Amino acid sequence: MAQLVVSQSARESAAAAPAARQQDRIRTVALTVLCFTAVLAVGLQQWATVRIGGFDLGIFDQAVRAYSHFRLPRSPIKNYHHEFPPGFSLLGDHFSPVLALLAPLYWVWDDPRMLIGAQAALFAAGVPIVRRIAAHCFAQAPPATVRRAADLSCLVYGLGWPLLRASGVGFHEVAFAVPLTLLMLERGLARRYGAVLVCAVLLCCTKEDLGLLAAAYGAVLIGRGRRDGDRPAVRTGLTLFVLGPVAALLAIRVLIPAMGGVPGYYWNYSALGPDMGSAALRFLTDPIAAFAVTVDHPEKPVLLLWLLGPLLLLPLGSATLWCAVPLLAERVFSDNPSHWATTHHYDAFLWPVLLVAAVETAARLHRGRPGRPVARWTLGAVACSLLISVVCGLGSLLLPAAWTPSPSERALAEGVRMVPTGATVEADNNAAPRLTRRTRVVIADATPRDAEYVLIQTVRKMFPFTTVDDQRDRVLLLLDNGYTMLWAKDGVVLLHRTDPGRPVPGARVPGDDSVPVKEPEVRS
Structure with missing residues (x-):
């Protein structure tokens, strides 16, 4: 009799499994569409009200259009404003050859709004990945808990304020960085280390400093691999830890100058020294003074609170948070005030790391102490994040006046x-x-x-x-x-x-002898 009951229960579970998978697929599609619609609407709203600039949507539009005609990604907007010589390529600004993948889109519709749509699609592509991450982290929980955790994680990710901010200021390389970072972290959780390396290579082709993020994830894999006796994880981690910085240095010191860039053009760390070598020496000889730079302006600690506070500090409970350290360090050590602000696209680079770290911490808390206290903590983080998202742009999408240009x-x-x-x-x-x-x-x-x-x-x-x-x-x-x-x-x-022969005082067109200039660091 007992065997009959067990057999019947197994058959019922097997019959319910396809239905559960179908429900998961429906949820995933719905949340993916929600994310795509929200971030696309934010971008198109800014376009409709003529608030998206040549810096930077126009620059990337000129670059991708050049790619679509099988040319190097040159941008007159960037060249002229920063006085780069005529042969300058955007690959000499930031090393982002991955943008060439967007070129076929311009064969369909040659318009800057294609980039707004592409970025929305790339952000939305992260939703199924987030769902798999939640499933990995909550693998030991009951199915209902896994579904709830996956739904909430996808909701927070897809409507996250960093994605809305990035969508509201046009298009940037972060469009590729977000899904690739998520996929690298997810493949690590699934122990598919070959795919981790592929994602890391693509990240290095997205922006030169993302090799440092890959290196930090390598350190995380080394620690976890040694703890779990996972030798492939350790080998993959060592590869990332060594080759990630090498890829970043190669791009900064060799590839960017080869494309017309200027070595040190984006060195915004005069408080640490005039170059990378002097900054390293400063850390070795006077680390206290070096780290004091991270709190020399109130906006810097506020930035950290802004990133971690809405998630109720959950990311602090996961080693994955170390992946955010290189990109955060770039910002808080910088002299450039725009790097400390939360009104640009920079937070979106960190969003995948923060979200995954928060999910991992929530899963660990659930395993250690399942019940209402942990659930309230997690739901509080979800509510706080979504409230900020409403303030950051979601709320205005429903207001007709917000779609009307002045x-x-x-x-x-x-x-x-x-x-x-x-x-x-x-x-x-x-x-x-x-x-x-x-x-x-x-x-x-x-x-x-x-x-x-x-x-x-x-x-x-x-x-x-x-x-x-x-x-x-x-x-x-x-x-x-x-x-x-x-x-x-x-x-x-x-x-x-109407009188081309009459010279305009102070007029200048960049030539072969032009010396690139940096943007003045003026507070808005």
């Missing part, structure tokens, strides 16, 4: 339509992405560029100008030196150069 923004879009196809243009930063497809456009900045047309606004300060008066002065300078006003509306003006 009068000056509407005027910018109207001015764009008046620029002839094929012209050379200096444009307001937020107008530039709308001109990249059919003109040779650079952003209007402190230096006149002798363009045929200039589209600029004079009522609101726009990057990279420091004051509205500077923008107005530019208009007056051009009107006095060979330009005519074609059109003006709501503080936006379109100028046309």
Whole structure:
């Protein structure tokens, strides 16, 4: 009789398994679509209101378009603004050859919004990976708990504030970094170490400093492999730990300069020394003073609280958090105030690590003390994260007014339509992405560029100008030196150069002898 009951129970479980898998697939698809829709909507909302700039959507649009025509990824916006010589390639700015994978998309639709959609799709691709990570971590829990943990993890990831922030400021290499980091961590949990190495290689081709993240994960694998007696994990960890920094140094010291970049161009660590060698010496000889740099401004500890607090410090309970240390160090040791802020895309690089570390900690707490206290802790982290996401952009998606451009923004879009196809243009930063497809456009900045047309606004300060008066002065300078006003509306003006033979004082076009300049580190 007992055997009959056991046999019947086994048959019922076997019959229920396909239904459970089908429910999991439905949940995964639903959450993936939710993530894609949310981050895409945030990006398109910023596009609709003319708030996405040539820095950086226009730059990447010019680069991927060049790839789609089987050329090196050159960007006039980047070249002109930072005074790089004409042969400069974006691979000499950040080593991101993985962006070439997006080129076929431009054969379908040649438009900057294709990058907004591609980034949304890449972020959404992380949802199924997060579900597998939760399943790995909660493998010993009852099926209902596994499903609940997977659902909550996917929800927090897909609607996470770092993804919304990144989507709201255009497109960046982080679009690839997020799913690749998740996949590397998931394959490590599944002990598929060959796939871990493939993901690490792709990360090194996404941005030069991600080799350091791979190296940190190598250290995590070494520790876990030694604890569990997993020799393949130790070997994989050693490979990552050694070759990750080598790949980063190779990109920074060899590949980037070979593509027209300047060694040390992004060295923002003058408090530690003029170069990497002097910074290392500073750490060895005066570590206390070196680490004091990480708290020399209130925004730096606030950054750490912002990253860890919404997850109720759960990431601190997992060794995976060490993977975030190199990227965090880059920011808190930096002199550049934009690296400390949470209004850019930088947090999205850390989001996969923070989320996986939080899930691992929650699973360990559940194993050690299953019950309501742990559940309340985890649900509190979920609620806090989603509340911040609402503030960071989700809430505004439901407000019609948030989709309506201001009068000056509407005027910018109207001015764009008046620029002839094929012209050379200096444009307001937020107008530039709308001109990249059919003109040779650079952003209007402190230096006149002798363009045929200039589209600029004079009522609101726009990057990279420091004051509205500077923008107005530019208009007056051009009107006095060979330009005519074609059109003006709501503080936006379109100028046309009618006297090309008359030189504009201070005008300069980058040439072979140009010396690249860095962006001034001005607080907004």
